[in-house]
Amino acid sequence: MRLGIAADHGGYELKNRLLTMLGEWGCPAEDWGAHILDPDDDYPDIVAPLARAVSAGKLDRAVAICGSGVGACIVANKIPDVRAALITDCYSARQGVEDDDMNFICLGGRVVGYALACELIRTFIAARFQDRARFRRRLRKMAALEPSGNGPISID
Template identity: 55%
Template sequence: MRIGLAADHGGFDMKQGMLAALENAGHTVVDYGAVVLDQTDDYPDFVVPLAKALAKGEVDRGLAFCSSGVGASIAANKVSGVRAALIHDTFSAHQGVEDDDMNLLCLGSQVVGNALARELAQVFLRAVFSGGERHRRRLAKVAALECAPAGDGPRPTKFHE
């Protein structure tokens, strides 16, 4: 599998360790940076190029790292076609792919340790989108939001009182 990685200074060390682990597992890894540790860098400068490459199909999946994973997730989800999520547990790592076709896993280096990060990445990379009708329907609604002006998009078809 062709996997893209990106991190700012906060996720740099975790990314470097993940890069080696993924290459050792036989994956082709594309590093979108940072390539040197610089305490003044900004996560969008690395995460957005990864997200754009993912949306274009240049990589199959992506992993993005920052201190909390929140900023990486926010930045990545601004790119149409990217379905990024901040993940801390193995259930969400596979369920996000199986049900929501998640294609970018975001991790916080100050939240999860290296061993858990590697486990989450393995689970994420092994997971396959189920393609179920209800999941495709939901993803179509999400995709419609990417094309809609702010505030517009799909309206709920069911209401709960």
């Protein structure tokens, strides 16, 4: 699995700890920034390139971290074919992939601690889309709402 991770200043330290943890798990992730701690950086500048990489198929899944996770989630969902959610529990991390083919999770660096973030990411990367007719139907309906009209690549 090709996994990317990015964070603004609100998640910078957590992102760096998670990168180390992912490497230790044997699931290295690509670091999409920020590469320095800058309290004046803006999450759209960091999250949008990560989301575009998922949209383009360069990454299978991604994790974005900002202070609350909300801004990162809003930005990610502006990009076609990205299905992002703010995740704070393992049920949603799993169910979002299984039912909704979620490919992008957002975490709040000031909300979720390191131990929980590890569990959320572990659950997210272990989950697999359950390719059922009702889930594909829902994905097609979501895709029809996207301005591009292209929709998710993996629904059929």
